[in-house]
Amino acid sequence: MLAVRVRRCGGRAVLLEVDDAAGVAAVAAAVRDAALPEVRELVPAARTVLVEVAPGAATERVVQVARAADAAAGEAGTGTVHTLPVTYDGEDLALVAETAGLSVDEVVALHSGAEYRVDFCGFTPGFGYLSGLPEPLRQPRLESSRTAVPAGSVGIADVYSCVYPRRSPGGWRLIGRTDTVLFDPDADPPALFTPGDRVRFEPR
Numbered sequence: 001m002l003a004v005r006v007r008r009c010g011g012r013a014v015l016l017e018v019d020d021a022a023g024v025a026a027v028a029a030a031v032r033d034a035a036l037p038e039v040r041e042l043v044p045a046a047r048t049v050l051v052e053v054a055p056g057a058a059t060e061r062v063v064q065v066a067r068a069a070d071a072a073a074g075e076a077g078t079g080t081v082h083t084l085p086v087t088y089d090g091e092d093l094a095l096v097a098e099t100a101g102l103s104v105d106e107v108v109a110l111h112s113g114a115e116y117r118v119d120f121c122g123f124t125p126g127f128g129y130l131s132g133l134p135e136p137l138r139q140p141r142l143e144s145s146r147t148a149v150p151a152g153s154v155g156i157a158d159v160y161s162c163v164y165p166r167r168s169p170g171g172w173r174l175i176g177r178t179d180t181v182l183f184d185p186d187a188d189p190p191a192l193f194t195p196g197d198r199v200r201f202e203p204r
Helices: 021-034 059-067 091-100 105-111
Strands: 006-011 014-017 039-044 049-054 081-086 115-121 128-131 144-147 153-157 160-163 168-170 173-177 200-203
Touching: 006 173, 014 059, 014 144, 021 039, 021 049, 021 059, 021 115, 039 115, 049 059, 091 173, 105 200
Parallel strands: 081 200
Antiparallel strands: 006 014, 014 049, 039 049, 115 128, 115 200, 128 160, 144 168, 153 160, 153 173
16 A cells, blocks of 8 residues: 555645655556545646535545555556657757767667656646656756747756656757657547657657
8 A cells, every 4th residue: 555645635636645656656557446436636736636526525545545555556557658759859969868878879779668657747738747757878968048949949957857748948859850749639538648648759
């Protein structure tokens, strides 16, 4: 069983705090799979899961399900597998290689050889935080953020990789680009990534 700390959020929600991203994935999967009729919204984040229930409903069953979650269930993604073709020619690719003490080809091989899990989404619609970045590629964000990062840019920062779903400011180190559309407001669902999904990058 997981160590889950419960914080009340008003009268209709609870914030479930855990120790790591795997715990978040396990709790989110357990609550989602329980299909509790009172649950209206479930929002995973880096170390928390916010669960909102219907007006007048209690949160006790949500807490029970969360505390009974199988910790091992969060170690691997359980959702859809997405394979994204990537051209590895990002503005920071040489910087990433130099910082890691690797060749550009080694950076590409490491990044594309890993499987990532969508831990949570945020920052901008369709933006997923993808855990699973190989240890040698873990580097800080840029000291100064760019005012505009093109849509489809593939980046890394800290323990995560990402794909920018739309043109936006950003400080991640850019190593490539993909033509895959991550967010389309006219699609159902509009966002390609859902927490728990797995992502693979395929060099082209």
